[in-house]
Amino acid sequence: MPTSLAANANVALYASMIVYTLAMLAFTWHVAARAPKVAESKVAAESSVAERALVGAGAGSGAPVSAERRSPTTYAAGPGFEESLRSRQRGSIALMLTYLATALLVASVLMRGIAVSRPPWGNMFEFATAASAAVGVAYSALARRNRWEWLGVFIVTPILLVLGLSLAVLYTEAGELMPALKSYWLGIHVSVAFLAVAFFTLAFAVGLLYLVRVRREEKPPARPGFMESLPSAAALERTAYSLNMVGFILWTFTLIAGAIWAKQAWGAYWQWDPKEVWTFVIWTVYAAYMHGRATAGVDPRKSMYIALAGYAAVIINFTLVNLVSTFVGMHNYSGMS
Structure with a gap:
């Protein structure tokens, strides 16, 4: 039974990638119709x-x-700009495909968890797929209400990239946890971490679009394009800030929960492990962003660059800190030989 569930989880994962690919193409189709x-x-x-x-x-x-x-x-x-009926129809198709792909990915994560009888994020492969599912769920939950079809291609494409790399590079067979991970804190600490990453990912995409949009508003192009169909730069900046704020709150909890778990597992709240250090670095960078954003007279673009640096630190924390031997410490839980 566990073996068949793990196999079915892989099938659902491949199916979600196929549907995400269709969603990416549909979002691109939508962008083409959306441009003024x-x-x-x-x-x-x-x-x-x-x-x-x-x-x-x-x-x-x-x-x-x-x-x-x-x-x-x-x-x-x-x-x-006024969105055409054709653009709205294409956006709706893309969203429906995203909902289906996300449902398949969530099903894959759940089946993997049932197969191993534990939270399905005990190694890098499982964390990557669960975090991708969290990004998909967060986008799906917010897209319809906020009419974020314009954001879809910038969210679905990274999800596809992460899933592809997970299967090609990070894949680990379903199995037992390392002894240090056998704690209820795994379900709390890590799940909140990838929820924070999900909101940081959405904010990163919106932040990049904001920086392009504000340049286009300062120097309007001779030929209007997709960027002119987006909300104003000020609206994009507020959206990115709201998403980053949610992610920052969740990351703060991640940092605190990790320290409590470390105390239980290793007898100390803090031991300057590379993973601990980079978790704190991420928190510090986003705290600097929040401070800059709240300070009167600070150019929002400068604050946004700090937020983008924070997301770069998130990527480093997940990749280099887990894979490069120089950084590997007590958190060597990649699951890769």
Whole structure:
């Protein structure tokens, strides 16, 4: 029974990758339909100029101006953009595929856990798949309500990359835990850690888009593209901050829970193990971001660069700290020989 469940978990994992690939293509299809057309943009600009002229003429002559001319157009994304029906339909298809792929990935993680009768994140392969599932669930939960179809390709593509690398490089057969990991803290400490990583991943993608968007707002391109269809730079920055704040709170709990577990396992809250150090480095960088973001007069772009550095530290913590012998300490739980 455990063997068949582990095999079925692998089948579900491969199936989720196939569907995620279809979702990635569908999101790309959606992006192509979402980009504003040049002709439409010119017409909108000319209409806006004519409208301002009419409003000015009406105000100067005392003639009444109709409410239709006075009221600005409301758009779903950036100014001057209204999403087409075709774009919405493609975005909906991409989201449905993402929901299905995420469900398959969650099923794979659950079957792996049942097969080994423990939380399914006892090695790097299991952590990578569980963290990818957490990213998929977080995006799926937030995308429909916030109309984040525009973000999908930037989330699904990294998920696919991580799953592919997990199978090609990190794969470990289902088996028993190392003695040091046999604790209820594994289910608490590590699960909160990959939830934090999920929110940091969403924030990283939004943060990159914010930096591009703010440049495009400062120097509008001659030909509008996908970036002009996104929410304003200010809205993207607020979204990234909110996601980073949730991730930071979860990471704070991760740091504290890890110290408590270390006390139980090794007799000390802190032993300068590389994993402990990098966990604290990540917390410190994101704390610096939060401080910069809350400080008046600090350019939001500078704060965002700090947040991106924090995510780079997250990647280093998961990869180099676990795989490079120079960093390996008491947390050598990659599961790789």
